[in-house]
Amino acid sequence: MITLNINGKNHEIDADPSMPLLWALRDIIGYTGTKYGCGKGLCGSCMVLMDGNAVNSCLMPISAMQGRALITIEGETENLQKLQQTWTDLNVPQCGFCQPGQLISATALLNKNPKPSEEDIDNAMARNICRCGTYQRIKKAIQNTAEIKIKQ
């Protein structure tokens, strides 16, 4: 049995310890908001927050995830919720498939760097592919969220 703390709740799962977190989330626990896009750490669709940092869950065996605070797109954290609001205001998604991963990467960025420069945003978001090409709106949404936060 492996215990995973996801979105503030403990889940006991009986699975191959080498199974990547992505598949435990999707196929065993039922959090399908975290997506498979490449399985090789190349696209960012599978991003989750691990102790506040964005990691590719397709590369993380569940055995290494015990004792970590994991947050998925279904979870709630301050920056994620703010970003979700801006994402809605700016109509960011097209097909939407990459967006959970984009939102998680953006959340991790704002967790560390509340007022990122354009270059900071480019660097942080370079791990996420959007095949529909929503980058311009993602960048704007991150900038708007950061500003809102500063004004408050």
Next chain:
Amino acid sequence: MAPIKNISRRHFLKNMGLASGGLILATSLSSFSHLTEDHLKKETFNPNLFIELLPDGRLILVASRSEMGQGIRTSLTSVIADEMEADWSRVTVKQATGNAIYGDQNTDGSKSVRNLYQSMREMGATAKAMLISAASKTWKVPETECVAENHFVIHTSGKKIGYGDLVSTAITLDIPDNVKLKSSKDFKYIGKELPSIDIHDIISGKAIFGLDKRVPNLKFAAIKRCPVTFGTVKSFDKTDVLKIPGVIDVIEVPRIIKPFGALGGVAVIATSTWAAFKGKEALKIDWDYGANAEYTTNTFITELTETVQKPGKVNKSKGNIDQAFTKGDKLIEHTYQLPHLVHTPMEVPNAISWVKDGTCEVWAPLQTPQAARKEVADYLGINQEKVTVNVTLLGGGFGRKSKPDYVVEATILSKEIQGPVQVVWTREDDIQHSYYHTTSAQYLKASLDNSGRVTGWLHRLALPTIKSTFQPGANYPLGGEIGSALNVPYDIPNMQFETGKADAHLRIGWLRSVVNIPNAFCINVFSDELAYEAGIDPLEFRLQLIGSDRIEKTKEKFKYDTAKLKHVLKKAAKNAGYGNSLPEGHAIGLAVHYSFFSYVAAAIEVSIVDNKVKIHNVNMVIDCGVVVNKNSVRAQMEGAVIFGLSLAYYGNISTTNGQVEQNNFNDYKIIRMPEAPKTHVEIIESESAPTGVGEPGVPVIAPALVNAIFKATGQRYRSLPLSKHGIV
């Protein structure tokens, strides 16, 4: 789609063998066969298949086309809601299953809004007319004293009644003929920036794409397919595979020789996707590579290039091209080469199929649910009525999900294991076993007179055709594959278009914008080259080439208007500041193309930094007739820039000995945020019927970029991707 037709309730109820209090009417293409007893008992107002109004005022609108990011679930339903004077916040959208009663459901060719706009308006207007009539009956006042507004009918006296409260009366009424449509100035949703109806689900991870669908007792499958297209299994060893925890079974998948049939291979069935993937990697298979094992793209493109240097089959000829070339003061000829591409929608192909008791239910991301239904019924040898195809959200389609081969695979396996199974393609599978965008060589030759006017234009192309997927052995392009080159709207006295022979060795299929990508590339780049040869500014030269304002003679319902083509080009140039002084080292390249009946131009500003191209901004202008949803048109243009740049920079599927060499996003690269330029989109205001939006933005990007690089560096790139030239 056919007009809305009144079908008597008695006739319908007799057919259904049901008694119900509700009056149900439909468009003439419907048969009601999808309506269940439950549905009828609900006492809802269903003036047609697409509208269901509940007594509590909730309005359910049906989307018959698939959502893949182009906003169709929002656009089409908002058209109904607008004409119906419904309150958008009370609307939910229900996705239609694959069924011919909804008419054509293929979501491709940028045609959903184009083909359905009028019918959707009529449906909404009909429902509104009936609600007004119901209110007039309730109040016993003339209909002319009632108006509909935001989910209410309002009387001149000021009293009002909600739509939900009118349901019980509306269901007793006949469908009116000839309802009046709104004037475009009164549109509330059409032409506005409505957000996607699914946005909340998407950003919270609740949206259900094909990959996210779960049913009880679901098993997962991964399939190892032959590295060479149409190769077959000789033998395989599953010993190691069965030792992997979670693996349940290993099953050989036969090849189904049909355009959308399964490629065949060996499947691993498991309790998780991960175990299925691991099992697949551990499979040892001995393949018979078959007839395509010689296909090496490097050699092939050389052969295609030789083919287009020689006279081909003449598809169209005007004036006398030979004479023009003999008399010309200057002759220019160039050959362009473009590689195979693959779609890589962010969500890989996947499908759940559940075969049980002579029926089958499917859940999958599909652009063509009716084709999937037919394939499944054919494979199982059952009637299509026994097959239900549920369309999930699509995590991108780009043409890949028009080909339901993955649904056939899932059905083969479900039948075998007698339970529900989800087939999941790995990204490597997606890149290595697709229906590829074709590769091509194109030869263009032109003569100029001493004033710089083009007197002759010859275009000769060779490409493996999409037709080969449907008719094995076909080796000349289809009409649709040459149309955009054949009908180039240039005012040149002598023109000829020819095609050369090319055999296909991969499955060839549609990819967003299809053959407009290579055609627009070489036409736009060659035109730019001619401008420099003529010593005329490329914008001015191009406007001259297009010539006078006129409507081109085509058989299509939508007419090709050269004034609109010139207009978008001039606008894009103006918005980009073309002709103004630019920062040192900056240059703007232009391209314009007509496809899917829309006119699009791009102006791209670049400079060269450390021997690499840097894009400063992209200006897009589109004329696509009446705009239903400005937000999605803008989004599609922004997305087209990224799609076009991805193919221009990196897009390349190559093969050696029949095997695709690319694997994943490391070697089939997609533009990422640091490379994504600022994009400005202008949408031309228009009263003309709506035309395509999803595809026409892509073709102009690569040529505008290549033209900009030439202006900045004097270096002309006649083949893609640019990564092989070291400039990106």
